[in-house]
Amino acid sequence: MQKGQSSHPIRHPMCPPPKVPVDWGRFRAVLFDLDGVITQSARIHAAAWKETFDDFLARHSKTTGTAFEPFDIRRDYTRHVDGLPRRDGIRAFLKSRGLSLAEGNPDAPAASDTIAGLASRKNAAFRRLLDRDGISLYQDALVLLRGVEARGCRTGLITSSRNCAAILAAAGLTGRFDVEVDGVVTARLQLAGKPAPDTFLEAVRRLGVAPSQTALVEDSIAGIEAASAGGFALVIAVDRAGIAAELRAVGADLVVDDLACLVEGAEETSPELGP
Numbered sequence: 001m002q003k004g005q006s007s008h009p010i011r012h013p014m015c016p017p018p019k020v021p022v023d024w025g026r027f028r029a030v031l032f033d034l035d036g037v038i039t040q041s042a043r044i045h046a047a048a049w050k051e052t053f054d055d056f057l058a059r060h061s062k063t064t065g066t067a068f069e070p071f072d073i074r075r076d077y078t079r080h081v082d083g084l085p086r087r088d089g090i091r092a093f094l095k096s097r098g099l100s101l102a103e104g105n106p107d108a109p110a111a112s113d114t115i116a117g118l119a120s121r122k123n124a125a126f127r128r129l130l131d132r133d134g135i136s137l138y139q140d141a142l143v144l145l146r147g148v149e150a151r152g153c154r155t156g157l158i159t160s161s162r163n164c165a166a167i168l169a170a171a172g173l174t175g176r177f178d179v180e181v182d183g184v185v186t187a188r189l190q191l192a193g194k195p196a197p198d199t200f201l202e203a204v205r206r207l208g209v210a211p212s213q214t215a216l217v218e219d220s221i222a223g224i225e226a227a228s229a230g231g232f233a234l235v236i237a238v239d240r241a242g243i244a245a246e247l248r249a250v251g252a253d254l255v256v257d258d259l260a261c262l263v264e265g266a267e268e269t270s271p272e273l274g275p
Helices: 041-064 073-081 086-096 115-133 139-150 164-171 183-189 198-207 221-229 244-249
Strands: 029-033 154-158 179-181 214-218 234-238 254-256
Touching: 029 139, 029 198, 041 073, 041 086, 041 115, 073 086, 086 115, 115 164, 139 154, 139 214, 154 198, 164 183, 179 183, 179 198, 183 198, 198 214, 198 221, 214 221, 221 234, 221 244, 234 244, 244 254
Parallel strands: 029 154, 029 214, 154 179, 214 234, 234 254
Antiparallel strands: none
């Protein structure tokens, strides 16, 4: 499939002029997060995390005689897991509950109660849910994507997920971005994950631009922290989870709930907005 074509046409309603006009002409590139910005895969990740953690927490509760407190998607996912590499998310969530586990061997059985075991079970749950439910796209993000490309910006995709290729394929977005830096690249290059800015900086290096020439779109607290630390010219947060105040507090320059309204003339865009 060629860039600019998709088997998944989308539609976006009439959009008023930008609430906060952005001069996209001053940027050479725009970086986009994947889960929660471009694709609605964050919901699948959250469901997979809940399934994995609730199973572990229920067994831990039974073994220790302590009360079972399930994984809360709104609180626990957004604050401890969203945007982080898989194992870092496990460590962060367990720490929030006063728990810890041995790291474990990545080749050990997924049933083992280790960091590696939980990571393996979460990934299996995610792939099963992805295969069952498919993936949906955020229409406003694709309107923005086409808008910045029309203004001459190059585009990059950044994600902590090692399932990036499968997600893009399911969404009909394979080859859509000029550069992709995903969890596989991060592991191969031994880059620090969010909230460190390393993956973002690798993306602009591959694009041949500077952070000072680049805008970045994120939805997670860890992602905004990473973008702020990287010195990017404009850090945009799209608030999909009702955490606008927290996104501003960690460094977002602009917080919106509709990315399409950052592009002049979005209301004039053809209704067939295939990416």
